[in-house]
Amino acid sequence: MRRGGGELETEVADRAAPVVLESADKLPDDGTLVVVSHGGTIRTTIGRLLGLEPRTWEALGGLSNCCWSVLGEGARGWRLLEHNAGSLPEPVLGDDD
Template sequence: MSDTRRVLFWRHGRTAWNVENRFQGQTDIELDKVGHAQAERAGRLLATMGPDLIVASDLKRAADTAGYLGRVTGMPIEFDKGLRERFGGSWEGFTGKELAERWPERHPRMDIPDGEPIGDVGDRMYAAIHRALSRTPEGGLLVVVSHGAALRVGISRLLGIPDEQREILGPLSNCCWSVLQQRRDRWRLMEHNAASLPEPVVLSDDA
């Protein structure tokens, strides 16, 4: 059986708000100096995997991260607003400590009173991923560059994990990635929160 498609979900590099533990949401924060260095290093590594298509959120921190991979590979970056981070409403810009003080009951559940419902995030992420997959060849690699919360719910959707159980997956660190591989009609998680190239795995027919 030939190799099947893979999707690599790549979180953007570090920003100043990441350092300050501020809720970014769809506020268009740029990468900081460390974030640019992270993206440059990761871009060189990921280029060796031979991506067939690169799609990214149009928010600057994700777009600039994707740009490092695009420059190494010579491939264009396609932007899709469906890959943006969850809209955080009035929470955007506050630190985790401030959110816990202002919304002590809502904060542990990430229940944003005027924010985007997580189900809506999952719907648009799932749709954006499938738009890109429709242009990814059999045996090919799709790279999706996005944001921490959006990526986790997108990965969960592909794996068939209910949105409310998405925290089964640990968070993605800045500029780290996860890899899913399609096998028959299902997706499997092969790497999560990785910062090094995946090791090849020899699979048996029933693995």
């Protein structure tokens, strides 16, 4: 379903997943790829990489600000190792309380 006239989730995944796969293929052994994007793009790309049906992508949930997901590639394909991980840092208190 188009939200606000934008792309379908499957269209976003069609555009983003190949870029991630191409970039991952260029990594050295034990390399790390960091992908930064909007939460919806990350969710749909994860769903596509995991081979999930698009109707189930919502089950992954969104990403909170400043959080991340970790995927690993194994012999049987991609695995979701962490999702919506991380926490915001403690607030920094100034000297002028």
